[in-house]
Amino acid sequence: MALTIGIVGLPNVGKSTLFNALTRATVLAANYPFATIEPNVGVVPLPDERLGRLAELFHSEREVPATVSFVDIAGIVRGASEGEGLGNQFLANIREADAICMVTRAFEDPDVVHVDGEVDPASDIETIVTELVLADIQTLEKAVPRLEKEVRGRKTDPVVLETAKAALAILGEGTMLSAAVASGAAEKMGVDEGTLRSFQLMTTKPVIYVFNMDDAGLADEARQAELRAMAAPAEAIFLDAQFEAELVELDPEEAAEMLHENGQEESGLDKLARVGFDTLGLQTYLTAGPKEARAWTIRKGATAPQAAGVIHTDFERGFIKAEIVSFDDLMEYGSVAEARAAGRVRMEGKDYIMADGDVVEFRFNV
Ligand SMILES: Nc1ncnc2c1ncn2[C@@H]1O[C@H](COP(=O)(O)OP(=O)(O)OP(=O)(O)O)[C@@H](O)[C@H]1O
Numbered sequence: 001m002a003l004t005i006g007i008v009g010l011p012n013v014g015k016s017t018l019f020n021a022l023t024r025a026t027v028l029a030a031n032y033p034f035a036t037i038e039p040n041v042g043v044v045p046l047p048d049e050r051l052g053r054l055a056e057l058f059h060s061e062r063e064v065p066a067t068v069s070f071v072d073i074a075g076i077v078r079g080a081s082e083g084e085g086l087g088n089q090f091l092a093n094i095r096e097a098d099a100i101c102m103v104t105r106a107f108e109d110p111d112v113v114h115v116d117g118e119v120d121p122a123s124d125i126e127t128i129v130t131e132l133v134l135a136d137i138q139t140l141e142k143a144v145p146r147l148e149k150e151v152r153g154r155k156t157d158p159v160v161l162e163t164a165k166a167a168l169a170i171l172g173e174g175t176m177l178s179a180a181v182a183s184g185a186a187e188k189m190g191v192d193e194g195t196l197r198s199f200q201l202m203t204t205k206p207v208i209y210v211f212n213m214d215d216a217g218l219a220d221e222a223r224q225a226e227l228r229a230m231a232a233p234a235e236a237i238f239l240d241a242q243f244e245a246e247l248v249e250l251d252p253e254e255a256a257e258m259l260h261e262n263g264q265e266e267s268g269l270d271k272l273a274r275v276g277f278d279t280l281g282l283q284t285y286l287t288a289g290p291k292e293a294r295a296w297t298i299r300k301g302a303t304a305p306q307a308a309g310v311i312h313t314d315f316e317r318g319f320i321k322a323e324i325v326s327f328d329d330l331m332e333y334g335s336v337a338e339a340r341a342a343g344r345v346r347m348e349g350k351d352y353i354m355a356d357g358d359v360v361e362f363r364f365n366v
């Protein structure tokens, strides 16, 4: 499932530093499942400690984690929606991404120039949000006259026009549609969510805010609470992109020690991969055998046959049933045989909705 997160932000805020750290993490990942990638795409392993424990239990030769893909997009400047800077190219790149990772500078360093002359995350976020909002307004203003005609000719459901007009009103307030949907305001204004999604706008994409900080900022909880409030209802992640870039150069033990010394439990990149995966609406299920212990990516709410289809399309077509034990039960009983004896291994059919951490063996007919 090739879903990508586009990294956007003002120029010189640390996007490439973050992206390079992400790419470096990719190169270092032991069992990298893709042979070739585009130069501006970083495919990052999703940290999952369950894989190591599964590999131990099944004596698997290797572990294959799920991955999250990030795309480096050029810096946005005020006026991008009018074609300023890399304008249209930039917007086209965002349009292709499934979610947006908005990088904002929150580090002080007089040697690094800020395009607007001072470090001010609220103003930076507003600049970027404004450009995305303006781009969506342009798209909808073009669409509305056409939709009006179609509704008059009874070729289009009136709810489509109503949704477009309500979306324009929301955008007119400077609000991103994703935020209006999350707060419930969109629905109250007559937006039909499914229709809205079909418009393929920029500000309906889920957003993650990354605040690129220095040591002082990472230790300042009051400051983080303030920034978190700016990002809400979206998730906020606080990291030091330069430190993350240094961290990925170390071997895992050294990196863990360095993190610990800094008072952090998890690297910013791992956090970003986790939150990114979740923001994309994805989850994993697990398979294990002597060859590999592996995490497979599915959408939240996927059925058992859809999950089987991620391994091979024939598995979906020929799906009979799935033998499933939860990871926690498997660990508690110590083997599939013991879990089965205790009645913890379930046979699930075509309508089963997969749960995160299901350890699965599919039965199929090909
Ligand atoms: N947390 C940080 N603390 C201090 N300096 C940083 C931090 N993160 C990045 N920098 C520095 O900021 C400068 C700009 O970083 P970078 O090139 O990654 O920005 P960018 O957003 O990719 O810019 P552009 O849009 O121009 O491509 C670099 O000199 C980098 O080393």
Ligand SMILES: [Mg+2]
Pocket (backbone or CB within 6 Å): 015, 016, 017, 075
């Ligand atoms: Mg850059």
